[in-house]
Amino acid sequence: MTSDLSLTKCQWKKTCKKSGTLPCNNGCKQRYCREHIELHHRELDAHIQRVYSERDRLVQEMYFEMNTSTESNQAFDTIKKWEQEMMMVIKQVADKARFDVQTLIDKTKLSLKERFDHLTEDVRKESEKNVPIEYDIERLSKAVEQLKMDRHSNKVTPVTIQIQHRTVDFDGVFKMETVESEPILFDIHHVLTNNKSQRTKTVDIGHGTSMVASDNSLLYWQQTQLCLVDQTGSNKKILSWRHSYIEDLCWCSKLNQFFIWTRDGGYSFDDLTFAIVKIKQIPRASLIGHNCCTCVGNTLLLVINRNIELWRPSPKWVCEKKWVNIVEQKEIIRCIRLNENDIVAMTVGSTKIKYRFELRHLSSMIVTKYLELNVALFSTNIVLLPNDEWLLLVQQSESTTKLMVIDKQCQIRQQMDSNEHRVANVALINHRILIIRTKEPNQLHFHYLN
Structure with a gap:
């Protein structure tokens, strides 16, 4: 005995009076005859391919817009500008530190020179008078020998300069967030x-x-x-x-x-x-x-x-x-x-x-x-x-x-x-x-x- 369901008329969009229809078996509630169910499946395949193509096209367009948008370029420009400014600031700080170190070295040199000069000042003055004083010469010689001994025993060495610096914490320098762009109006x-x-x-x-x-x-x-x-x-x-x-x-x-x-x-x-x-x-x-x-x-x-x-x-x-x-x-x-x-x-x-x-x-x-x-x-x-x-x-x-x-x-x-x-x-x-x-x-x- 034929069921009522099998006698349902074909629901193809064109006029079809055939009975004995088949379900689509794809979640669709419509029923079609054997001839039109094939056409319906072809339509569904064409439809889904069109949806896939449209999806892919939209994704590609959105990727392109994101890569070339003014907002993205401005973000990269901001980072580059900050990088250049920080490099300039760091160079300025380093140049000042080098200047300060050189100033300390020059000051140490001057102090050492003054220490040597006062030992020879009297002898030099007497030498200019062509009247050498044997006692002073002997005293100067002993001072020079003592300086040599002190140098070899590390009692007299150039001043050591120690530098301490703070670690700059760059974590959190940039705060990233997405904001809605102003709408681009049709011109x-x-x-x-x-x-x-x-x-x-x-x-x-x-x-x-x-x-x-x-x-x-x-x-x-x-x-x-x-x-x-x-x-x-x-x-x-x-x-x-x-x-x-x-x-x-x-x-x-x-x-x-x-x-x-x-x-x-x-x-x-x-x-x-x-x-x-x-x-x-x-x-x-x-x-x-x-x-x-x-x-x-x-x-x-x-x-x-x-x-x-x-x-x-x-x-x-x-x-x-x-x-x-x-x-x-x-x-x-x-x-x-x-x-x-x-x-x-x-x-x-x-x-x-x-x-x-x-x-x-x-x-x-x-x-x-x-x-x-x-x-x-x-x-x-x-x-x-x-x-x-x-x-x-x-x-x-x-x-x-x-x-x-x-x-x-x-x-x-x-x-x-x-x-x-x-x-x-x-x-x-x-x-x-x-x-x-x-x-x-x-x-x-x-x-x-x-």
């Missing part, structure tokens, strides 16, 4: 001007605007194609896109896959296997109004006009929460981003009302801070930066574009006009490579931060 001027000649790369592409970055690659849409390139803009993979119009793209780190939102629903794209899978639970993007999305960890936010939906990316794709009409009736949410601290950043406004930049908390979606931009936007994009900062692309027209760095207090810390021609979009790979997409010419401009 848009340095990225786009100072490094322009040596640390940039330009890649010609097709027409389009949409693009999104993962930790290692960039996915962009051009006409009827999806294109995937690595951090150098090379190793391009091109896939034909036969589905509906793409409203927005984002990277789902939880699944290690890209999420593609279209007017006929959502899709996942695996950048290792290049598999594109329809997610039947995800609703269609609205044909009226504006749609955008963002994903961090296990949280996917979908914006449909004035509403926001919170989804959990997983094999089941569950909508967990909805916020309805969170902006004014005539307003739209043009762009939304979520960071790892559950801070939601949005650009909100309408064609007739000037736009603003808002910060909200994910738990309540209540506005905590906002910044009036005082412009009517042609298009906009937000990029996550370190230290709870944001890079805001503000396109007022097809020829007028500003890049703004917004700090955690929702204030403009930096801004500049873009030197690129007709900026269409901007992305950041792993906080190290800024990519600007332009129109006419259709290009990707890679700016390497370090």
Whole structure:
């Protein structure tokens, strides 16, 4: 008799109606048919290899940063400076000690000389008068003989100089401790001007605007194609896109896959296997109004006009929460981003009302801070930066574009006009490579931060 367990349907992400499934035997609760369990194992192997590669890359980068950081160099410079100063002090002390010893020796010589001189002074004076006194000569001779005897018997020897010194305790001279370094803030001027000649790369592409970055690659849409390139803009993979119009793209780190939102629903794209899978639970993007999305960890936010939906990316794709009409009736949410601290950043406004930049908390979606931009936007994009900062692309027209760095207090810390021609979009790979997409010419401009 066949058990109920063996008749469980295959849970492969593609539609499979086969029964008689097998467990994975690796802690996974899913069950698959014989055909798809092999594919599932391959996916798991590819996933773990990607995690290992990312781990190794991060470790190497951190080692390099530790070896070349300004703080490390300053620590070694401090030790070297102390060493040089101590050597100078020690030399000065030793020079003074040598001077003091020589002074004692000279003093002893002078004392001995004075002792000899007084014995011969009288004889010398009489000799100058050419009247030698036999008695004095005899007395002087006896004194010299006595001095010889005293010298041989060690009764008369040069003064012995004894030197005592203190041992300098160098233990505990240096106190070592690790302190948190000041955060390195993103500098848009340095990225786009100072490094322009040596640390940039330009890649010609097709027409389009949409693009999104993962930790290692960039996915962009051009006409009827999806294109995937690595951090150098090379190793391009091109896939034909036969589905509906793409409203927005984002990277789902939880699944290690890209999420593609279209007017006929959502899709996942695996950048290792290049598999594109329809997610039947995800609703269609609205044909009226504006749609955008963002994903961090296990949280996917979908914006449909004035509403926001919170989804959990997983094999089941569950909508967990909805916020309805969170902006004014005539307003739209043009762009939304979520960071790892559950801070939601949005650009909100309408064609007739000037736009603003808002910060909200994910738990309540209540506005905590906002910044009036005082412009009517042609298009906009937000990029996550370190230290709870944001890079805001503000396109007022097809020829007028500003890049703004917004700090955690929702204030403009930096801004500049873009030197690129007709900026269409901007992305950041792993906080190290800024990519600007332009129109006419259709290009990707890679700016390497370090």
